[in-house]
Structure formats: C-alpha cells, structure tokens
Amino acid sequence: MKTLASRRFQRRLNTVLIVLVVLFAAMVSTRYKIEVDWTYGNRNTLTEGSRRQLAAMPDAIRVLVFDYPNSESRGEVQALVARYQRVKKNLSLEFIDPGAEPIKARSYKISRPGVAVLEYQGRHETLEQLGEAEIAASLQRLADAGERYVLFLQGHGERSIMPGPGATQYDLTLLAEALGEKGLKVLPLNLLTTPKIPDNTSALVIASSTQALLDGEIATIRAYVERGGNLLWLTDPDYPAGLAPLAQALGIHWLDGTVIFANYTAVGSPSPAVFLTASYPPNPITGTSAGQFAKITSFPLARALEFDTAELPKAAGWRYAPIIETQADAWLETGSIDGEVAFDKDVDRRGPLTIGLSMSRELPAAGEQAKRNQRVAVFGDGDFLSDLMLERDGNKALAVALLQWLSSRDALIDVDVPRAPDIALNLPPWAFWLAGAGFTAIIPLLLLGFGIGRWLIRRRQ
Structure with missing residues (x-):
C-alpha cells in the first residue's frame, strides 16, 4: 500500500511541477523574446549596412502606411518595421486609413492603398513597395540633405x-x-x-x-x-x-x-x-x-x-x-x-x-x-x-x-540584401503523396500506437 500511495503522490507532484513549469514559461515568454534567423543570408535580419545607415541618422524617422484597417498586409509591414525599431528606438510606424483621412492622403499624393511614406527632418519619400532594399535607398536619399x-x-x-x-x-x-x-x-x-x-x-x-x-x-x-x-x-x-x-x-x-x-x-x-x-x-x-x-x-x-x-x-x-x-x-x-x-x-x-x-x-x-x-x-x-x-x-x-x-x-556602403539562391521546393508526385500520407495517417497512427503501448505497460506494473 505504501508503494501505491508513494506512486500516486509522485504522479501528483510531477503534475504540479509540470503545471508550474508551463506557467513559468508562459510568464517569461510575455516579458522576454528570443529570435533566431535561420534564413539564407539572414534575410529576415537587418544587414550591417542598414544598421550603419540608421546610426548615421540620429533624428526621428516616421513610417506612414496608407492602407485600409482590414488589409492583410498590415502584419507583414509591422514585422518589417519592427526590425528597424529594434535598432532605432525613435522610428515610429503609423497606419492611416485613406478613406477616413482623404485630405492627408491627398497631401502626400497617395494614389492607391498600400503606399508608404518615410519622413526625416521635414523631408519625405514615397515608396510603392516596402522591403529593406527599397527602404535603404529611400533613407539614403533622405539622409543627404545637401545638393x-x-x-x-x-x-x-x-x-x-x-x-x-x-x-x-x-x-x-x-x-x-x-x-x-x-x-x-x-x-x-x-x-x-x-x-x-x-x-x-x-x-x-x-x-x-x-x-x-x-x-x-x-x-x-x-x-x-x-x-x-x-x-x-x-x-x-x-x-x-x-x-x-x-x-x-x-x-x-x-x-x-x-x-x-x-x-x-x-x-x-x-x-x-x-x-x-x-x-x-x-x-x-x-x-x-x-x-x-x-x-x-x-x-x-x-x-x-x-x-x-x-x-x-x-x-x-x-x-x-x-x-x-x-x-x-x-x-x-x-x-x-x-x-x-x-x-x-x-x-x-x-x-x-x-x-x-x-x-x-x-x-x-x-x-x-x-x-x-x-x-x-x-x-x-x-x-x-x-x-x-x-x-x-x-x-x-x-x-x-x-x-x-x-x-x-x-x-x-554595402546596403545589400542577400537573396536565397533558390527558395522553391520542387518535389515529384510520389514525394507529395508520401508527405500527405505521413502527416494525415502514418504519424497519427505512430502516436496512437505509442500511447496505447505506454498505457499497457503501466497497467502491468
């Protein structure tokens, strides 16, 4: 009986410890963030040239994006601008609804939704497409105020x-x-x-x-x-x-x-x-x-x-x-x-x-x-x-x-965004079939078998 009670106590203790670890991990994840860029050439991290460029521009930079509130591209824009904000704290992002603020859109000569405007020291540049290469070229023009x-x-x-x-x-x-x-x-x-x-x-x-x-x-x-x-x-x-x-x-x-x-x-x-x-x-x-x-x-x-x-x-x-x-x-x-x-x-x-x-x-x-x-x-x-x-x-x-x-x-110098040599994955038909069967049938059956096996082993103990 002591052995059975000891096992029950150990299981309850393990459950409590697992719950505490999960709660602690959840709390830490809300306060701290770790990012690792595994893409070819670190394409999702600012290049060293972009970092030097931002360091050479001490004043505040504003990024104005004229887009509708339900636009699906807002998340991508926020993720891109966040890379710059981690390097430059006084870089801000603002979304402007061109339908709700037509006068402001007209003052920047915005012709369609999705267009961005970069502002620095009272000068601004309009970008039809947002990417590190486009932002780098725009910031270079804005940084050089002299003729x-x-x-x-x-x-x-x-x-x-x-x-x-x-x-x-x-x-x-x-x-x-x-x-x-x-x-x-x-x-x-x-x-x-x-x-x-x-x-x-x-x-x-x-x-x-x-x-x-x-x-x-x-x-x-x-x-x-x-x-x-x-x-x-x-x-x-x-x-x-x-x-x-x-x-x-x-x-x-x-x-x-x-x-x-x-x-x-x-x-x-x-x-x-x-x-x-x-x-x-x-x-x-x-x-x-x-x-x-x-x-x-x-x-x-x-x-x-x-x-x-x-x-x-x-x-x-x-x-x-x-x-x-x-x-x-x-x-x-x-x-x-x-x-x-x-x-x-x-x-x-x-x-x-x-x-x-x-x-x-x-x-x-x-x-x-x-x-x-x-x-x-x-x-x-x-x-x-x-x-x-x-x-x-x-x-x-x-x-x-x-x-x-x-x-x-x-x-x-050297604001050059690396590009992957080939980001397309081409598979033969049998490989597509194997991948589909693996995720829909083989892997679930393996997990189910593992669970049943563990259950049978515990019953015998």
Whole structure:
C-alpha cells in the first residue's frame, strides 16, 4: 500500500511541477523574446549596412502606411518595421486609413492603398513597395540633405550616362540609374560650357577619355584635385592615358598592355583578357577584414598601374591601397591578345598587378571649411562599369560602394540584401503523396500506437 500511495503522490507532484513549469514559461515568454534567423543570408535580419545607415541618422524617422484597417498586409509591414525599431528606438510606424483621412492622403499624393511614406527632418519619400532594399535607398536619399552631385566628364569620347538612341552597351546609363536609386545626383559635365567644376561636386568621374583634353581643361581638373576634390579616373588599354600632369600629381604611372587572367580555362571564362576575382586586399571600399566583400567581379580588357611616391613632396600626404590586385601568375601582355597568348619574359610583366587603386589624404581646415578627407580612385578598366558588365556578378555592388566611398558616404556602403539562391521546393508526385500520407495517417497512427503501448505497460506494473 505504501508503494501505491508513494506512486500516486509522485504522479501528483510531477503534475504540479509540470503545471508550474508551463506557467513559468508562459510568464517569461510575455516579458522576454528570443529570435533566431535561420534564413539564407539572414534575410529576415537587418544587414550591417542598414544598421550603419540608421546610426548615421540620429533624428526621428516616421513610417506612414496608407492602407485600409482590414488589409492583410498590415502584419507583414509591422514585422518589417519592427526590425528597424529594434535598432532605432525613435522610428515610429503609423497606419492611416485613406478613406477616413482623404485630405492627408491627398497631401502626400497617395494614389492607391498600400503606399508608404518615410519622413526625416521635414523631408519625405514615397515608396510603392516596402522591403529593406527599397527602404535603404529611400533613407539614403533622405539622409543627404545637401545638393551634391557626381559629375561625369563629357566631350572627349567618354562613356555617356545619358540614355537615348545613340547609347551603346559600353555606356554608363545603368550605373547612373543605380546611383540615382542610392540618392546620388548624377549629371554630365562639359568643361567648355562649364569652365569651373562646381563646389558642390561630391566626385568627378573621368570615364575612359578617348581624345586628348585641352590644356585648360587639364589645368581645371588638376586645380580641382589640388583643392581637395574627389575623383574617379578610368582608362583602358586601347585608350590613350593622357592627363600626364594629373598622373604626376597623384604619383601614379599607367602601364601599357592588357592584363591576362592565367586561370581562365579552369573557371570557364571565354577569354584570358577578362580578369575575374573574388579576393580583395584590405581596403575601405571592399572592407578591411577578409571575406567582407566576397563577390566575383569581372574586368575585361584591363590595364595595370603602379604608384610611386618618390617624386612626390612629403606634404602631398597620399595613402595608397590597392582595390583590385591580380595573382602572381597573371601578367601584362604587351602583344596582341587575339588567339593564343603566352607569357614572354623579355617584354611582358609578371603579376601581381594593380588594376584598381584608392588614394586618400587628410586636408587641413581652411577658412570656414572644416578638416576633411580627400579621396581618389583610379582603375585601368572602364568596361566593368558599363551597361554590358554592370549587372554581372558583383560589379554593381562594387561600383555603388566605390561611388558611395568617393562621396564620403561611408555609413551607406554595402546596403545589400542577400537573396536565397533558390527558395522553391520542387518535389515529384510520389514525394507529395508520401508527405500527405505521413502527416494525415502514418504519424497519427505512430502516436496512437505509442500511447496505447505506454498505457499497457503501466497497467502491468
């Protein structure tokens, strides 16, 4: 009898303990929340770029969503905005019924339900679709209150940024569009009609000039750099380097020839003149730690350059960091690249070779202008930014990061939302049948059998 009473007491005690554990877990779950993102690339967590962007915007941000109260998308919007609110406490979300408040909807020019408005420092942006990529682009535009421009030099055969009947696949129209989406204002610049580079220029881009510049234009560009202007200079093997005074002032020297990618057959590249890489030296654009930017980038028909500070005055103060650098087995081909190519030790130059280079220096305060950092980037290739190549692999991400850095928008570099390579699950008919039978019949029968078995065992005890 003592044994039976002891068992009954133990069962009652276990029941009480289980109830207490469940009640304690329920109480804790209402006060604390733990989230783990197991999606590919952590797609349900804000990227590090978005976090840096929010940190660079100290004032309050309002998200206004014009939608009807019974809309099924409200839950998705709340979940998305909650990610931002966990990082930025002064970011608010407000749902507005366009039917109940038509005047407010009209003031924001809302044309349909489901449209969102982001407000920051009295400025606002309208978003037809809500997602981290769309919000990031909108916040970048809102964060930049000044009228600063990225100017592309024109008039000497440079790659055009203007779409139209004369545009070719080697132009930069897609790049201009991508920069506009990031809040950068892009315009062409002709030094014959505008003899002075405006003071509100974030960066000047010289995109593969095929014709010589006038002496006055070279002097204007050099003066712009000497007074602290940011510059992106692109050239190609079959184009004249030109601008020798500017190269001398920057301490760089362009090398003749075409960079050859020695392992092109192993990776399936159609040409040895297309250099591919997914490895980058420490750099403020691609990252200072290994693996921060690991996307493949392509550089067709690239030339190399080298930097030599021996002839520069110490007061120049330039700091050099390679952006794109080849492996040791690459070489600079000085002969024809048609047909088979082979390294000739007498005339060709063996790697490592520098294709892209960043330069920066601290400029002292002058008058009302505070101390700041000047930035220059030079590339022996312009094709990697062209409409033909921009959407391939990581070229677009590199291009946007490059112009963000040159425009001194470090906090906005690399706001890139990872996408799963394949989120669709395709199963054969028998697998669908097995899954359906498993959940509707097999698993319930197994649970029932387990329960009956446990009951029989307890009866025998």
